[in-house]
Each structure stands twice: as structure tokens, then as C-alpha cells.
Amino acid sequence: xxxxxxxxxxxxxxxxxDLVRIDDGLIAARVFTDPEIYELxxxxxxxxxxxxxxxxxxxxxxxxxxxxxxGEDPVIVVRDKDGEVHILLNSCSHRGVEVCRASRxxxxxxxxxxxxxxxxxxxxxxxxxxxxxxxxGRLDKTKFHLHRARVGTYGGLIFGTWxxxxxxxxxxxxxxxxxxxxxxxxxEGGVEVVGSPHRWVVEANWKTGVDxxxxxxxxxxxxxxxxxxxxxxxxxxxIGWFGYHISVGNGHGLAMVGAPERIPLPPYLGLPxxxxxxxxxxxxxxxxxxxxxxxTIHGSVFPNLSLLNTTTISTEEGVPRVPFLTLRVWIPRGxxxxxxxxxxxxxxxxxxxxxxxxxxxxxxxxxxxxTFEEDDTDVWISLTRANKGAxxxxxxxxxxxxxxxxxxxxxxEWPGPGAAYYGDYCEANQRCFFQRWLQCMTEV
Amino acid sequence: MASAFLPPAxxxxxxxxxxxxxxxxxxxxxxxxxxxxxLADDIVYLMPVRITREKxxxxxxxxxxxxxxxxxxxxxxxxxxxxxQFAWGENPPPRTRRFLSSILVERGxxxxxxxxxxxxxxxxxxxxxxxxxxLSAERQDVIRQTPDGLRxxxxxxxxxxxxxxxxxxxIL
Numbered sequence: 234x235x236x237x238x239x240x241x242x243x244x245x246x247x248x249x250x251d252l253v254r255i256d257d258g259l260i261a262a263r264v265f266t267d268p269e270i271y272e273l274x275x276x277x278x279x280x281x282x283x284x285x286x287x288x289x290x291x292x293x294x295x296x297x298x299x300x301x302x303x304g305e306d307p308v309i310v311v312r313d314k315d316g317e318v319h320i321l322l323n324s325c326s327h328r329g330v331e332v333c334r335a336s337r338x339x340x341x342x343x344x345x346x347x348x349x350x351x352x353x354x355x356x357x358x359x360x361x362x363x364x365x366x367x368x369x370g371r372l373d374k375t376k377f378h379l380h381r382a383r384v385g386t387y388g389g390l391i392f393g394t395w396x397x398x399x400x401x402x403x404x405x406x407x408x409x410x411x412x413x414x415x416x417x418x419x420x421e422g423g424v425e426v427v428g429s430p431h432r433w434v435v436e437a438n439w440k441t442g443v444d445x446x447x448x449x450x451x452x453x454x455x456x457x458x459x460x461x462x463x464x465x466x467x468x469x470x471x472i473g474w475f476g477y478h479i480s481v482g483n484g485h486g487l488a489m490v491g492a493p494e495r496i497p498l499p500p501y502l503g504l505p506x507x508x509x510x511x512x513x514x515x516x517x518x519x520x521x522x523x524x525x526x527x528x529t530i531h532g533s534v535f536p537n538l539s540l541l542n543t544t545t546i547s548t549e550e551g552v553p554r555v556p557f558l559t560l561r562v563w564i565p566r567g568x569x570x571x572x573x574x575x576x577x578x579x580x581x582x583x584x585x586x587x588x589x590x591x592x593x594x595x596x597x598x599x600x601x602x603x604t605f606e607e608d609d610t611d612v613w614i615s616l617t618r619a620n621k622g623a624x625x626x627x628x629x630x631x632x633x634x635x636x637x638x639x640x641x642x643x644x645x646e647w648p649g650p651g652a653a654y655y656g657d658y659c660e661a662n663q664r665c666f667f668q669r670w671l672q673c674m675t676e677v
Numbered sequence: 678m679a680s681a682f683l684p685p686a687x688x689x690x691x692x693x694x695x696x697x698x699x700x701x702x703x704x705x706x707x708x709x710x711x712x713x714x715x716l717a718d719d720i721v722y723l724m725p726v727r728i729t730r731e732k733x734x735x736x737x738x739x740x741x742x743x744x745x746x747x748x749x750x751x752x753x754x755x756x757x758x759x760x761x762q763f764a765w766g767e768n769p770p771p772r773t774r775r776f777l778s779s780i781l782v783e784r785g786x787x788x789x790x791x792x793x794x795x796x797x798x799x800x801x802x803x804x805x806x807x808x809x810x811x812l813s814a815e816r817q818d819v820i821r822q823t824p825d826g827l828r829x830x831x832x833x834x835x836x837x838x839x840x841x842x843x844x845x846x847x848i849l
Contacts, residue, residue: 336729336839428742429728433841458763463754549750572840577742593746597754602724602744604758607766607845614844 241675243269253671255664258634262620263627264667265438270674271568277673278536279304283385283392283405285538285562286310286320288576290389290425296339296354301574302564303393308382309333309343310391313354320393321356322380332379337429343379356381388417389424390538390560408650409485409534415524416542416558420511422581424558427592431575431601439537439571440670441613442563446531446539447486447666448478450657451635456608465546467496471658476527478636478659481651484669486662487532487540489523500525502556503544505587508580519648532662535669537563545605548597555587557595569617573610575600633667635660683782693782693793693820696827701775704848709756712848713749717821717830722747724814724834724849738835744846745834755848766845771803775849785819790830793818797834801843810843812836 241249252261264270286301287310298311300323307323309332323331325345332343332352342359343352349362356379364370382393385402387410392402399405406413417424445452453466453473460466476490492498501509501524512521529543539561544554561575577595579588598605620629636659647653654661683690696715703712724745725738747755758764776798785792799812819831834849 334729335731335734338731338734428739429726431726431742431744432839433843435844455763456765459758459761462761462763463757548754549748550754552750592742593751596743596746597751600744601841602846604755604764608764610844611765 243267249671249674253667255668255671258632258637258660258664260631260633260667262625262629262631264670265440266568266617266621267626268568271438271565273674275304275565278670279306279565281394281396281399281673282536283394283399283402284536285390285392285534285560287391288389288424288426288560288578289318289386289391291337291429292318294339296341297337298333298340298354299337300333300335302562302572303382303395304565306395307331308393309379310393311340311343311354314341317355318384318386318391319355320382320384320391321352322382324380325350326358326377326379327361350377352379388413390417405483406485406534407481407483409481409483409487411520411650412479412481412487412530412532413534413540414516415520416530416540417578419515419524420508420580420582421515424578425581426576426578427588428577430561430577432572433601434566434570434572435610435614436570437610437613437617438569439563439565441616442539442561442571442573442609443533443537443666444663445609445613446541447533448488448531448657448660448662450474450476450478450488450490450659452609452612456612457605459604459608460546463546469493474656474658476529476655476657477523477642477647478654478657478661479532479647479649479651480641480654480661480665482665484535484666485533486651486665487530488657488662489527490529490531490657491526492528498526498528502528502530502542503554504556504580505584507584507587508582511580511582523647523649533666535666536673537565539563541599545594545598548594548604552590555590555594557591557599559595559599569621573601633660633663637661637664681783683784687782689791690782692827693791694780696820697777697780697793697795697818700829701777705773705775707759707770709759709848713753713756715827715829716749716752717823717828718749720747720749720752720829721831722752723832724836727836727839729839737839744836744841745849752848759847767847769804771801771847773802774800776800787821789822791820791822793820797849799849812838812841812843812846812849814849816849 284303287299292312295314309321309323312318323333325332327350330345330347332345351359353359358374358377385392450473454470475493478488480486531541533539542558544556547554558578564572566572639654641652726742727737730737777795779796781794783792795816797814797816800809802809815835817833821828821830
């Protein structure tokens with residue numbers, strides 16, 4: 234047996250390729266629930282890809298830090314005195330104790346509470362107590378720095394990877410940058426994170442969140458049907474259909490959804506007019522062309538970052554809807570559990586009334602207590618729970634055929650990069666995610 | 678030290694206790710329309726995000742982002758949602774039990790207002806899972822005396838967790 238086929242099989246002999254059949258639109262339930270697959274993901278997905286950890290506006294000043302996660306590895310995201318951002322494994326080089334014990338703050342050095350090893354904010358070992366006596370002055374301090382991840386930023390978003398071979402972040406994001414610009418770089422000042430992210434734990438596999446955000450337009454009518462019942466979304470099973478579903482490649486994808494012609498849509502998601510001149514200056518004509526006709530953007534960046542920019546519903550009778558932007562990471566916490574870490578972001582240039590209303594709409598619909606959020610997490614928990622058993626693991630296969638035979642639209646119709654399909658009732662993006670997933674899981 | 682807190686024998690203290698117990702009972706029994714009648718029209722209902730900070734490095738509560746940032750209209754929207762058959766997180770309904778203790782009452786800033794702090798333990802169970810999830814918190818309430826009885830005018834919920842262990846939260 235050669236190395237590749239060995240790596241690509243599970244312990245019971247099942248080839249991973251059998252579980253993810255992209256061309257047939259079939260994905261085994263086991264992919265979402267098998268502990269063996271989960272352990273492999275920590276190595277083959279989370280050690281090899283660029284993982285989003287923070288936004289620059291969370292750590293604006295020298296010494297500012299937040300503690301976050303790359304897979305199950307805890308990291309410190311810190312800005313040093315020269316303004317450079319570092320991502321450090323939160324584990325002392327001596328005995329592995331956490332050198333940072335809060336979730337955010339400001340420090341001048343990182344000090345281990347066990348033996349007092351001190352580190353500079355770039356991870357370099359600065360001093361050891363009684364160095365001369367304890368180590369006869371002979372320990373080479375340059376060898377015992379904190380483990381450093383590579384750092385990349387785009388649109389203020391900070392990514393880290395442990396993989397020295399990984400391509401630069403810009404290349405990794407590829408064409409997804411064109412779309413990320415619509416969210417993060419649509420004004421000169423960009424967006425800023427407001428406050429600290431919502432964080433909560435849900436008994437569902439981390440991929441359930443990606444799978445939904447990257448391209449699931451169909452669930453809107455059923456999972457969020459309360460909004461139809463309340464009369465704030467139209468009684469139309471095609472409600473989430475009208476728009477483009479774009480497989481960007483490399484496991485990234487998104488959808489830009491509008492509305493049927495009979496329902497007039499405000500331009501630019503209903504963002505305040507004060508911001509429109511910024512779009513003129515910051516976006517290309519092609520970007521503005523597609524952005525202007527959009528009411529909702531949802532998508533994911535491989536492996537576990539998702540994004541949503543939408544208006545959802547009015548949360549107060551008589552008060553107009555205001556769009557909000559959230560980014561979130563689905564942090565793996567075991568095969569059947571994830572932590573959701575969800576940021577609210579807003580344009581720095583936004584008028585105060587909009588920042589205020591946007592924040593409340595996010596909190597009330599897609600924050601931890603959000604009415605829409607709750608619908609989603611409920612079904613993700615359910616699908617994780619229902620497919621842990623031996624039978625489901627062996628025989629349950631999920632259908633990902635939606636849009637399998639649809640052709641992407643020509644450039645003349647959709648000027649953005651990627652394969653753009655008309656109609657967000659499509660699973661091309663989910664297949665794009667799992668294709669990349671399979672590639673990571675099987676290649677040596 | 679002279680305490681500003683009303684003694685338990687004070688009839689006003691006893692009124693407040695009964696008010697809070699009754700409120701908890703309405704919520705535990707999902708009698709949400711009745712619960713709404715206990716709220717003042719100008720109610721402010723907040724639950725800030727908590728973060729872990731080192732000692733003496735400022736408040737752990739984030740004043741920029743909230744789990745709940747509600748008024749009467751937005752609470753009503755949440756309840757209208759719950760009343761549909763399609764609030765999946767509440768159908769089948771979770772079973773909740775609110776335990777209240779350490780209730781302290783003092784005179785508030787307004788003449789007719791009382792400042793009330795209490796400890797809340799919310800136990801939540803769902804479906805056929807034997808496990809429960811829970812949330813413990815301090816509640817800082819302002820309760821107003823009106824001709825129609827006591828009304829909740831302000832509630833700030835200070836959770837004891839920075840990463841919440843419940844998949845969702847409805848009303849505390």
C-alpha cells in the first residue's frame with residue numbers, strides 16, 4: 234500500500250474518497266460525526282490552512298492582546314511595541330503552562346506563572362529567573378521562544394497558520410478577496426469590531442455552521458419560517474432563491490442574494506446613503522454593480538470562518554430594518570461540539586444612528602440570543618445528535634445534489650470571479666468546501 | 678454599619694419578593710403575555726457580554742456589545758416569534774426553572790423606584806436529554822411602584838460565564 238492510500242483510509246479501511254463523492258453530490262453523515270475523522274481534521278485541516286483569529290481593531294494599541302484558537306490550540310494574538318501583530322502558542326517553552334490567562338487586555342511582557350519565564354511580545358524568551366545558577370548560564374535562550382504561527386491580514390482580519398509551506402494569505406484567499414472587499418474594504422477606513430465577540434458552545438460539529446453559511450439559501454423558508462409567520466418575510470417558498478451562488482474555489486464560497494422583481498430592494502443592502510460615496514471610491518465599478526443589487530451576503534472562507542451581511546427583519550414594530558455585518562469562526566471543540574465566536578463589525582465612517590441600530594439588529598437576530606441564530610443552531614445540534622450511531626455512520630449519506638447540473642453564468646452577466654450560479658438554492662459551494670476538505674484530508 | 682437594604686420584615690421587601698417569584702413562575706410556565714404586563718412601558722433590558730480580564734484591569738463587562746439590548750417593542754417581537762409554531766429552539770419547549778436568592782432591596786433614585794439585586798440560577802433542559810444546561814447571573818433590577826402594582830423598569834443581567842454554555846437563551 235502506498236503512502237497516499239494509507240493516509241486516505243480510516244482505521245476500518247474506508248477510503249475517505251468514498252465518504253465525499255463530489256461528482257455525485259453525496260457526503261456521508263460520518264464526515265460530521267466520526268471522532269476519528271475529527272482527530273484527523275485537527276491535523277490535516279487546522280494545522281495546514283490559514284485560520285481567522287481576530288480583527289486588527291480588537292488590538293489597536295501596542296501591548297493589546299486577545300486569546301483565541303487555531304483548531305484546539307490556544308493562541309495569543311498580540312501587537313508588539315512596534316505595532317507588529319504576532320500569533321503565539323499560549324504554552325510556555327519550559328513546562329507548557331499558559332503565559333496569558335485572560336481573554337483580552339494589555340501587557341508589556343508575557344510571564345509564565347509557574348517558574349517566571351518571561352517573553353517579549355514577539356515570543357522571544359527575554360529572561361529566566363536565576364538563569365545563571367539554574368542553568369549555569371548556559372541555556373540558549375534563542376532556542377526557547379514561544380511557538381509562532383505565521384501571520385497574515387486582509388481587510389483588518391488576522392489569520393494564522395502553523396504551516397511553513399502554506400501559500401501566502403493573499404494567494405490562499407485568492408479570488409475570495411474580491412468579495413471580502415465588498416464587506417471589509419468598502420469604505421476607506423474599513424470596518425471595526427464593536428466590543429468583544431459573542432462566545433457560546435453548541436453541541437454540533439463545527440462544519441455544520443460552515444455548510445450553512447457558505448451556501449444554504451433553501452433553509453431560509455423553513456428554518457426561519459417564524460419570520461414568514463410574523464409577516465416580515467414574504468410567504469413565498471422561493472424567498473431565498475433570487476441571487477447568485479458563487480463557488481470561488483479553494484473551499485471558499487458565498488452568495489449574494491437579492492429579491493424577486495416585484496419586491497423593490499434598497500441599493501447596497503440598505504446601507505445608509507452617507508456611505509455610498511465611500512463605495513464609489515473604494516470599490517471597482519464591477520464590484521459596485523453586483524453589490525448594489527444585493528440584499529444579503531452570506532459565505533465562508535475555508536476552513537471555519539463565515540460571514541453574513543444582511544438586514545433580516547425589523548426587531549421593533551415600526552422601526553425600519555438596518556443591515557448588520559457579522560463574521561464568526563466555528564471553533565472545533567470535539568467531534569460533536571463547537572464554540573461559536575461571533576463578531577459584530579461596522580464601517581468606521583458609519584453615522585452613529587446606523588451603528589446603533591445595526592448593532593441591535595445583529596444582537597437580536599444573529600447574536601447568541603438571536604432569533605435567527607437559534608433556529609440554525611437548533612437544527613445543527615439535531616443533525617449532529619441524529620447521526621452519531623453506528624448505523625447512521627455506516628449508511629446515512631447526505632444529499633448535496635442541488636444545482637449539480639446547473640451551469641455557471643457568463644462573465645457578461647456576472648463580472649465577479651468564481652463560478653457564479655443563478656439561484657441560491659444550490660449546493661455548489663458546499664461541494665466546493667468538501668472538495669477542498671477532501672484534498673486536505675487525503676494529500677500527503 | 679447601617680444597612681441601606683430593607684429588612685425582610687418590611688412589607689415592601691415582601692412585595693418585591695413575591696413580584697420576582699411570580700415573574701419567574703410566569704417565565705418558567707411560558708405565560709409570556711402575562712409576563713409582559715409586569716414590565717414598565719419604558720423598560721430597559723440588558724445583558725452585557727462578559728470577558729475574562731486579569732485582576733484590577735477594569736470591568737469584565739463589555740459596554741459595547743450585549744447579549745440582550747432590548748426594549749418593550751423588541752421583547753414583544755421575541756414573544757411574537759415564540760408564539761409561532763416555527764421557533765425551532767423553543768419547539769418542543771425547553772423546560773426552565775429559575776431559582777432566585779440573595780434578594781436585596783433598597784430605595785432607588787426615583788421616589789417610586791426600588792433597586793433590587795438578586796442571584797439567578799436558570800436550569801434548562803430540552804428534549805429527552807438527561808443533561809441540563811444552566812446559566813447563573815446577578816440581576817440588577819429597578820422595580821417601580823405604580824398604582825397598578827410593581828413594574829419592572831430596568832434589568833441588567835450579569836452572567837457568570839464569558840463563554841455561555843447554553844445553545845440559546847430566550848428571556849431571563
